[in-house]
Each structure stands twice: as structure tokens, then as C-alpha cells.
Amino acid sequence: MRLIFLSLFTAISTMAIGQDATDIVKRADEKMRGEKSSYSEMTMQIVRPTWQRSVSFKSWSKGTELSLVYISSPAREKGQSFLKINREMWSWNPQMNRTIKLPTSMLSQGWMGSDYTNDDLLNQRSVVTDYTHKILGEETVENSSCYKILLTPKPDAPVVWGKIVMWITKETYLMLKVEYYDEDLMLVKTEIGRELKTMDGRLMPTVYELLPADEPNNKTIVTMNLIKFNIPINDSFFSIQNMTRVR
Amino acid sequence: MMKKTVFLLIALTAVLQYSYAQNISKWEFKGHIKSLQNLYVPYPDTSYWFSDNTLDNRLQLTYYPTNWLKFDVQARNRFIYGDFVKMIPNYAEQIDTDNSFFDLSFLWSNGNSYILHTIIDRLNATVNYGNWQIVAGRQRINWGIDLVWNPNDIFNTFSYFDLEYPERPGTDALSVKYFSGIASFAEAVYQPAKTWDSTSLGIVYRFNIYEADVQFIAGKMRSLLTAGFGFTKSVGGAAIRSEVSYFKSYINKNTPEGIVGTLSSDYSFGDNWYVQAGILYNSFGKKNNQGNLNLFDTQVQSPMTLSRGKFNVMTGITGQFGPLVTPGLSAIANPTDGSVALIPTISVSATDNINVSLNAILLTGKSTDEYANFGQFVYLKGEWNF
Numbered sequence: 001m002r003l004i005f006l007s008l009f010t011a012i013s014t015m016a017i018g019q020d021a022t023d024i025v026k027r028a029d030e031k032m033r034g035e036k037s038s039y040s041e042m043t044m045q046i047v048r049p050t051w052q053r054s055v056s057f058k059s060w061s062k063g064t065e066l067s068l069v070y071i072s073s074p075a076r077e078k079g080q081s082f083l084k085i086n087r088e089m090w091s092w093n094p095q096m097n098r099t100i101k102l103p104t105s106m107l108s109q110g111w112m113g114s115d116y117t118n119d120d121l122l123n124q125r126s127v128v129t130d131y132t133h134k135i136l137g138e139e140t141v142e143n144s145s146c147y148k149i150l151l152t153p154k155p156d157a158p159v160v161w162g163k164i165v166m167w168i169t170k171e172t173y174l175m176l177k178v179e180y181y182d183e184d185l186m187l188v189k190t191e192i193g194r195e196l197k198t199m200d201g202r203l204m205p206t207v208y209e210l211l212p213a214d215e216p217n218n219k220t221i222v223t224m225n226l227i228k229f230n231i232p233i234n235d236s237f238f239s240i241q242n243m244t245r246v247r
Numbered sequence: 248m249m250k251k252t253v254f255l256l257i258a259l260t261a262v263l264q265y266s267y268a269q270n271i272s273k274w275e276f277k278g279h280i281k282s283l284q285n286l287y288v289p290y291p292d293t294s295y296w297f298s299d300n301t302l303d304n305r306l307q308l309t310y311y312p313t314n315w316l317k318f319d320v321q322a323r324n325r326f327i328y329g330d331f332v333k334m335i336p337n338y339a340e341q342i343d344t345d346n347s348f349f350d351l352s353f354l355w356s357n358g359n360s361y362i363l364h365t366i367i368d369r370l371n372a373t374v375n376y377g378n379w380q381i382v383a384g385r386q387r388i389n390w391g392i393d394l395v396w397n398p399n400d401i402f403n404t405f406s407y408f409d410l411e412y413p414e415r416p417g418t419d420a421l422s423v424k425y426f427s428g429i430a431s432f433a434e435a436v437y438q439p440a441k442t443w444d445s446t447s448l449g450i451v452y453r454f455n456i457y458e459a460d461v462q463f464i465a466g467k468m469r470s471l472l473t474a475g476f477g478f479t480k481s482v483g484g485a486a487i488r489s490e491v492s493y494f495k496s497y498i499n500k501n502t503p504e505g506i507v508g509t510l511s512s513d514y515s516f517g518d519n520w521y522v523q524a525g526i527l528y529n530s531f532g533k534k535n536n537q538g539n540l541n542l543f544d545t546q547v548q549s550p551m552t553l554s555r556g557k558f559n560v561m562t563g564i565t566g567q568f569g570p571l572v573t574p575g576l577s578a579i580a581n582p583t584d585g586s587v588a589l590i591p592t593i594s595v596s597a598t599d600n601i602n603v604s605l606n607a608i609l610l611t612g613k614s615t616d617e618y619a620n621f622g623q624f625v626y627l628k629g630e631w632n633f
Contacts, residue, residue: 042303048570053474053570053596054599074599074600075277075279075600075633076279076630076632087458089325095413096387096415097386097387097389098391100392100394100479101479101480101486102481103514103518105517118508154515158516239428239429239430240429241432246274247325
């Protein structure tokens with residue numbers, strides 16, 4: 001046991017000294033989602049100048065490839081679930097007892113009408129594996145000193161962004177700001193992490209605001225109501241059988 | 248006896264209150280109320296417009312006594328009043344039909360211009376044990392893999408034109424399912440009936456190979472033997488879907504055997520615009536003078552009556568004008584006679600739980616065509632989900 005801790009510690013210190021851009025992104029990503037697995041309950045609000053709508057959901061994920069999302073409100077969509085295994089995605093509609101396989105093009109569709117895409121929700125781990133990473137410099141975001149890192153998609157990576165720029169805190173590896181650019185390298189949206197709190201023993205932003213570049217009065221706010229990291233969860237949890245059972 | 252009932256009620260209330268206090272309740276209750284203001288403008292005599300209102304209420308109660316057991320009951324209540332009840336002969340009888348083993352259709356009251364009706368379309372118990380799942384009672388058996396027509400859906404075939412019944416009818420059956428992998432299962436279904444020749448049973452095996460969902464089915468649909476297959480795969484971002492079923496009567500040697508098959512594709516453009524297109528081949532369809540679609544009786548008895556003609560084609564698009572407004576347009580056509588049914592819709596989200604939409608079914612064909620223009624049908628819908 002001590003040996004494991006020791007090697008883990010060594011690994012962490014090596015990373016800290018190396019400060020390789022990929023390591024920083026990986027650590028920040030893992031910090032948000034758990035190194036192995038996570039369970040979270042979130043509410044997403046779509047905010048426009050004259051109205052707002054909200055969607056709540058529960059989300060289970062393991063590693064980079066397995067994800068299951070259950071919608072808990074609004075009433076009309078309640079009970080629907082989405083499963084992603086590698087690049088395959090299914091939806092479950094309890095009303096008509098139907099499991100359908102979704103086209104992969106659906107991954108870049110906005111999640112329930114928000115500025116978040118299905119890909120953001122079900123595939124975000126690809127920021128580590130589908131991109132190359134480069135430190136552009138250091139900048140201060142919300143009084144925290146951050147690394148500014150450029151992510152460029154690898155050739156043939158199945159991603160929707162032309163590039164991503166991230167601001168990650170130097171001490172605590174928190175993604176405080178992320179800019180997403182389209183294939184023409186035009187800014188599409190900016191994500192900002194706020195309200196740092198300790199959740200399941202980790203300091204992290206508990207509210208994320210997503211601001212579309214071309215519509216300054218619009219935003220989507222994601223609030224983490226509950227998050228648990230590294231929960232014991234089998235691969236078999238992510239199955240079409242369980243997609244019909246979770247709630 | 249009375250005391251016992253009162254005690255049970257108190258106990259039940261206590262259980263309900265207790266479980267509501269928990270994060271995951273043992274009870275789930277949901278439903279909707281829809282108000283449909285229907286307008287039918289007949290053709291060629293357009294002088295009298297028929298108007299009709301339907302209040303459609305759905306109640307769904309689910310109880311999870313343990314993590315492996317679930318009870319589900321759902322009722323569809325409708326109050327229909329107006330010209331349709333006067334105009335359509337035997338409308339009440341037509342609505343008060345239950346093709347399942349048990350008659351759970353209740354015509355509470357009807358008169359010259361109104362109908363009050365309830366159908367219990369789900370009433371089942373589900374047992375989950377390891378990789379097994381057994382569902383007994385009224386349920387929806389959904390074997391379809393395609394999105395418009397489902398030749399593989401042999402237990403409760405559904406018409407695309409029954410727009411206001413997205414939950415679809417249920418049927419009395421026993422289903423035994425074994426999940427053999429993360430995306431694969433085998434299922435056997437027994438749908439009892441009073442005679443062997445009206446009994447249905449079947450097996451399906453669905454599995455995932457090369458990122459495709461593939462299924463094979465075989466069974467007996469009333470007095471017909473059937474076998475078929477279906478698949479879905481994502482190719483270049485688009486989903487390709489297909490279902491084919493073969494039918495042959497084992498009673499009547501003169502009844503032609505034949506196949507019903509579909510091929511379709513759907514694709515999302517990423518900005519919430521989504522398109523689909525498909526073709527249906529139905530060897531049981533007729534080449535000419537096939538008879539018309541009846542908008543007032545959309546119940547389909549089998550995949551063999553999914554179309555009147557031999558071929559049907561379908562295309563549709565749905566999109567998003569901002570997050571609140573969802574427009575859509577779909578068209579189903581019989582390419583042989585050139586008749587088309589157009590279904591334009593526009594839906595607006597008024598609050599998190601209230602939607603308002605305007606929908607229509609517009610028909611273009613001559614009187615002998617599949618989508619014959621006997622009039623146009625438009626309706627305004629308000630829906631509250633709870």
C-alpha cells in the first residue's frame with residue numbers, strides 16, 4: 001500500500017516538475033471528472049434576455065469511453081437516457097420503450113437546445129487524447145495565475161473544434177476559462193468556471209458559464225449539485241440494459 | 248375490513264411520504280394534459296368546416312418496491328367533443344376498441360357530439376434479475392429499429408399518422424429478455440389470444456458488430472409466419488437503418504406471401520437541424536387504386552398495411568429557430584400515383600413544462616390515390632407536462 005502511494009507521489013512530482021502541456025490538461029481534466037470514474041448531478045440553465053429554461057440530469061462516466069446520462073427534469077423529457085460507448089451512442093425513450101442508435105453527427109448537436117453539444121457532455125475526455133497541447137504563456141484569470149494552453153486537433157481526430165485555448169490554474173489545476181474555436185478558427189464560445197467550492201474533497205468550480213461569441217446576451221449555466229469521484233462502477237453498468245434501468 | 252383498508256391507506260401514505268423524502272423515490276408519477284383544437288376542411292366541398300376539441304390526459308404511475316421489481320400503470324383519458332363525433336359514423340365504437348387479450352378500454356359516456364373514453368395502455372410488472380428482464384402484462388413491445396416504418400414491429404404496429412399518440416398503444420404479452428452483452432440481447436415474446444390462430448409469438452436477437460446494431464427476428468404473427476432482420480449503423484456521420492420482414496399465411500394457401508422492407512437515413516447538421524429520408528417497399532401493397540389513408544382511423548393492424556401502395560417514400564426535416572421554436576416538415580408520398588401527405592409542424596416552448604404547437608396534415612392526391620385529398624386537417628395544441 002505504501003509503495004503504491006509512494007509511486008503515485010513520485011509520478012505526481014515528476015509531472016509537476018516536467019509541466020508538460022499535455023500533463024497539465026490531463027490533470028485538469030481528471031480533476032473535473034475523476035481519474036477513473038465519476039457520478040454527478042447537474043442543472044443546466046439556458047439564459048436569454050427575456051426567458052430561461054432548465055434541464056437537470058444525472059451523469060455517470062468511466063474512463064474516456066463510457067458515459068451514461070439520465071434526464072431528471074423537465075417532466076416531458078424525464079426518464080430519457082443516453083449511452084455512449086467509444087464513438088457509438090444510443091438513446092432510450094421509456095414512453096415508447098425504444099432504444100435507438102444515434103448517428104454520430106448527433107454528437108455535435110446542442111444538448112437539449114443549449115449551447116452545450118452532445119459531444120461536450122458525452123465526450124469531453126477527448127481534450128486529452130484527440131488534441132496536441134502547447135503552453136502559450138501565463139495569464140491571470142479571476143486573480144489566479146494560470147497556464148494558457150493551446151489545443152490543436154490531431155489529424156483525423158473525430159472532433160468538432162478547430163482549436164481550443166485553456167486557462168488552467170498553476171497550483172490547483174482548475175480549468176477557469178476555455179475558448180472553443182470552429183474549423184475556420186473563429187471563436188464560437190467561451191466557458192468560464194466560477195464559485196470554487198470543495199466537492200467530494202476537491203476544490204473545483206461548481207458553476208460553469210458558457211458564453212456564445214456571436215450572441216453576447218445569451219448564456220448557458222451549468223451548476224454542479226453533487227459530484228462523486230472515482231466511484232466503484234463496472235464497465236457493464238454502461239449497457240443498453242442499464243440505460244433502461246437507471247433513474 | 249374497513250379498519251384494515253384505512254390502515255393500509257395510512258401505511259401507504261406513510262410509505263409515499265417517506266419515499267418522497269429520499270433522493271430516489273419508490274414512486275414516480277407523471278403525465279400530461281393536451282388540448283387539441285382540430286379543424287377539418289373537407290374537399291371538394293369546402294363550405295362546411297368541421298371543428299372538434301380533444302382533451303387528452305395521460306397519467307403514469309410507477310412503483311419500485313425493490314431495485315429489481317417495477318410496476319407500471321398508464322392511462323390515456325380523452326374527452327372528445329365537436330363535429331367529428333357527429334361526422335364519423337360509429338366514432339365511439341371505433342375509439343372504444345382494445346385489440347389486446349384483456350379489454351381495458353372504457354367508454355364512460357358518449358352522446359351525439361361527445362365521447363369520454365379511457366384506455367389503460369400500460370399495466371405491467373418488470374423483474375430484473377442479473378442479465379434477465381421479464382415483463383408481464385400490458386406493455387409496448389418495440390422491435391422497430393427504423394424511425395418511420397417498422398416491418399419488424401410485429402406485436403404492436405404503429406402508424407406514422409397517429410401524431411398525437413407518441414407513447415403508442417400497448418399489448419398484453421409476456422416478454423423474457425436476456426442481455427448477452429453491453430449492446431446485445433435475445434428476447435422471446437408471447438402475446439396470448441383466445442385462439443391459436445390469433446396468438447402471436449416471436450424471438451429477436453439483437454447484437455452489435457462493427458459498430459452496427461443488427462437484429463434477426465422470427466415468429467408467428469396471428470396466422471402468419473414471419474422472419475426478418477434489421478440493422479442500424481453510422482456511416483460518415485449519418486445513420487443508415489433498415490428493416491425487412493417476410494410474411495406467409497399458414498392457413499390460407501392462396502394468400503400471397505411477401506415482404507415489407509425499409510431503408511432510411513438520418514443526419515444531424517450539428518446546429519440542431521436534422522434531416523431524414525427513407526423508402527418503404529410493401530409487396531402486399533397494390534399498384535393501382537390502392538384505397539385511401541383514413542386520418543380518422545390510423546390504427547394499423549400489421550406491417551403489411553403500413554402502406555396501401557407498393558412503394559412509399561418519406562423525407563423530413565426538423566430544426567430549431569432559437570432554443571424555443573422547433574419547426575418541422577415531413578412528407579410521405581406514394582411515388583406510383585404521385586400523391587403526397589405533407590406534415591408541417593411548429594412547436595414553441597412557453598415554459599419548462601408548457602408547449603404550444605400548430606400542426607397540419609395536408610393531402611394532395613386524386614380521389615383514387617393513397618393520399619387522396621378529401622380535405623385538409625389542421626390542429627392547434629397546448630400541452631402541459633407534469
